[in-house]
Amino acid sequence: MTDFKVFDGHNDTLLKLEIFDCSPNSDEFLEGYSRTNIDLPRAKAAGFAGGFFAMWTPSTLEKTDFSHFNPNDPINFAEVKQEDALRFTDRLMARALRLEKASKGQVKIVTSADEIRTCAQNDQMAMLMHIEGAEAIDADFNALEVLYSAGLRSIGPVWSRNNIFAEGVPMGFPGSPDIGNGLSETGKELVSACNQLGVMLDLSHLNEKGFWDVARLSDAPLVATHSNVHEICQSPRNLTDKQLAAIAESNGVVGLNYNVGFIRPDGARNTDTALEDMVRHLSYLVEKLGENGVALGSDFDGCLLPQQIGDVNGNTRLIKSMQEAQFGETLIQKICFDNWCDLLERTLKP
Numbered sequence: 043m044t045d046f047k048v049f050d051g052h053n054d055t056l057l058k059l060e061i062f063d064c065s066p067n068s069d070e071f072l073e074g075y076s077r078t079n080i081d082l083p084r085a086k087a088a089g090f091a092g093g094f095f096a097m098w099t100p101s102t103l104e105k106t107d108f109s110h111f112n113p114n115d116p117i118n119f120a121e122v123k124q125e126d127a128l129r130f131t132d133r134l135m136a137r138a139l140r141l142e143k144a145s146k147g148q149v150k151i152v153t154s155a156d157e158i159r160t161c162a163q164n165d166q167m168a169m170l171m172h173i174e175g176a177e178a179i180d181a182d183f184n185a186l187e188v189l190y191s192a193g194l195r196s197i198g199p200v201w202s203r204n205n206i207f208a209e210g211v212p213m214g215f216p217g218s219p220d221i222g223n224g225l226s227e228t229g230k231e232l233v234s235a236c237n238q239l240g241v242m243l244d245l246s247h248l249n250e251k252g253f254w255d256v257a258r259l260s261d262a263p264l265v266a267t268h269s270n271v272h273e274i275c276q277s278p279r280n281l282t283d284k285q286l287a288a289i290a291e292s293n294g295v296v297g298l299n300y301n302v303g304f305i306r307p308d309g310a311r312n313t314d315t316a317l318e319d320m321v322r323h324l325s326y327l328v329e330k331l332g333e334n335g336v337a338l339g340s341d342f343d344g345c346l347l348p349q350q351i352g353d354v355n356g357n358t359r360l361i362k363s364m365q366e367a368q369f370g371e372t373l374i375q376k377i378c379f380d381n382w383c384d385l386l387e388r389t390l391k392p
């Protein structure tokens with residue numbers, strides 16, 4: 043048990059439950075399930091109070107084995123049709139809604155910061171619904187309206203592939219995020235539609251021109267839910283100092299991604315990655331964004347984790363590393379929980 047509750051910026055657990063053919067109510071997740079990084083019993087033991095639950099559509103819908111997902115295989119980056127993405131997003135959204143019902147109050151889909159705080163007090167897991175790569179959304183934003191009504195509160199306009207809204211960054215290492223064009227006209231309309239509804243925009247996976255378009259157009263704080271420091275690890279998925287300065291100026295937030303390839307200075311897919319290397323990114327982010335701008339964005343069930351993290355229990359070890367690096371209790375509390383709540387308070391509409 044840890045004294046700190048964690049509200050986390052990103053996981054792909056719903057995707058894993060779906061592709062591992064778990065029961066419609068996700069009973070495996072509720073009772074304990076070794077094939078995912080997060081399940082309810084482990085979450086409770088680790089103080090995992092919830093987070094952004096991503097709905098991401100694979101490029102190859104017929105492919106069901108994601109245990110060997112290859113970030114360098116072009117087949118995983120092929121563009122996705124809107125109707126296919128919407129159908130798959132419906133499956134994940136329905137899974138979340140059924141899971142909530144079957145949990146008998148132990149899991150709740152949340153749409154405000156207040157609800158997240160109340161869930162943490164009541165030992166409920168809070169799910170904030172997020173779309174990673176907005177292929178499911180049509181250019182008339184009908185799906186946006188319907189999904190909002192079902193609980194959606196956060197959208198990353200692109201995953202690392204192009205769509206009608208914007209262009210994503212590839213995963214190759216080393217690389218710059220400054221690759222490709224900015225937002226399309228429809229992408230610009232998506233920004234204002236999200237601003238109007240009070241849907242958070244997530245800039246992780248967006249290329250640099252798209253990032254600057256959102257920075258110019260959006261009236262909300264700038265957010266990257268699961269990205270790290272480019273100055274330490276030159277992955278195109280990480281944020282340059284200039285981007286961090288813009289996020290700081292907007293009172294935005296960056297969540298630390300646990301993927302070894304976005305942490306290690308050599309960018310290697312090597313799980314022998316030290317917790318200290320993760321803390322180094324956190325320290326740098328605190329220096330650039332201030333104590334209110336840094337949070338966690340694990341990418342559980344969507345990335346290659348350091349051995350010492352392993353699963354959701356790893357948060358307790360990461361917190362210990364923060365303590366050893368002389369992070370004060372107040373700062374740890376902010377990184378683990380408060381900063382996401384405060385950011386959502388500034389972004390979502392009542």
Ligand code: ZN
Nearest residue numbers: 174246247268
């Ligand atoms: Zn991602």
